Amino acid sequence: ARGMCSGLASFRTYSVMIALDGLVRVALAGAFLVxxxxxxxxxxxxxxxxPLAIAVTVFATGRMSSDDGSPATWGELAPNLGWLLVGTLFAGALINAGPLTVDILGASSDPAQVTRFANAVLLARVPLFLFQAVQAAMLPRLTRLAALRDAAEFRAVLQRLFVLVGxxxxxxxxxxxxxxxxxxxxxxxxxxxxxTITLLAFSSAVYMLAQACAQSVLSMSGHVLVAIGWVLSFATFAAxxxxSSDxxxxxxxxxxxxxALVALAVFAVGLRAYFARLASTSRS
Known part of the structure; x- marks a missing residue:
């Protein structure tokens, strides 16, 4: 539902969904505690x-209605959806891997260590929540520019995105x-x-840049590269x-x-290849 809001440029509905998601969860958690x-x-x-109830409510109000586009077969959609699913799973696993890894590697340690680390991760992730708004606004625009093959404007938007995220x-x-x-x-x-808290914040900053790069590659139909990048990133994390240390x-x-640096490097190479290909096409 949030993706549809982003694609339809319905940012007010998008922001309401995110706000309600957080507010309702906090309110219900407080009620459970009481x-x-x-x-x-x-x-x-x-x-x-x-979030499911909020999405259903938004659909029921008709806010997600749009004009019919050109028909697309499952044969066209399935491959990209599969790669997108792989990339999303590994990106999500990576962002949640820290506390789980501390729990696994520190099985014989004080359980409070895991709790303290998870608390620090939550604080270090605060900028990632801000990135949701940037992601919703930028991806549809980048996709449109990629479809128009407007390399100059695409590069300008990308630079503004990286300055903001950075x-x-x-x-x-x-x-x-x-x-x-x-x-x-x-x-x-x-x-x-x-x-610890500074390094965790730095990892979140690099992860945000990698996500911004990944969204840019996705806008150029680079679903396979995004999936490969997140898989390599997760493998790097595990190794x-x-x-790395005791x-x-x-x-x-x-x-x-x-x-996060590995993912950023993979996606940066993809962007560089895209601009090189676009430049060679325009010269010919």
């Missing part, structure tokens, strides 16, 4: 059902270094040092986390950074 629900099941169902990432890293430990102490009673937190932090 009535004394302490089992995981109800919370898990709530997290899964709230700026948000820098603010996140500086903020994590300056006040991250204090915020963690205030909200979660601390437990994480400045190095780095397994052998420090539990540091090995995961380094793995998150290197895996």
């Amino acid at each position: 009535v004394g629900i302490d089992r995981v099941g109800p919370y898990a169902l709530m997290v899964a059902l709230v 700026g948000v990432g820098i603010v996140g890293v500086v903020g994590a270094f300056a006040v991250g430990p204090w915020v963690l102490e205030l909200v979660y009673e601390g437990g994480i040092d400045r190095r 780095t986390a397994a052998w 420090d539990l937190y540091l090995r995961v932090e380094v793995a998150l950074i290197t895996s």
Whole structure:
């Protein structure tokens, strides 16, 4: 539903869906806490059902209606959907891999270590939530420019996108270094040092840049390359986390950074190849 809102340039509906998703989840979690629900099941169902209910409501109101486009067969859609699914799964696995890896590698350690690391990851991810708005606005425009083969405007939009995403990432890293430990102490009673929260924020910044690159490659029908990039990125994470360091937190932090850098490099190569191909076509 959010993808349709983005494609139809219905950004008000898109923002309402995201806002309601967060507000309703927080309200229901508070209600569960007040009535004394302490089992995981109800919370898990709530997290899964709230966005579904919001999407169904949006469809029921007719906000997703649009004119019929040109017909497309399943034979045209299935390959790209398959590659898109692979890329989405591995990108999602990568963003959630940190706390799980700390839990697996630190099986004999204090369970509180996993909780403290997960709290730090949540704080370091704050810029990623801002990226959702950028992603919704930019992808349809990049897709249109790619279809028109307007390389100059595509490059200009891409530069503005990277400046915006890079700026948000820098603010996140500086903020994590300056006040991250204090915020963690205030909200979660601390437990994480400045190095850890700063490296986690840096990994989130690189991941955002990789996502921005991936969206640009997708707009050029580069579904296969995006899937390959995220698969290679996840493989890099697994290898780095397994052998990079004896420090539990540091090995995961380094793995998150290197895996995001690998994804960014793969997608940057794809963008470079696209512009080179477009330039050679225009010369001929």
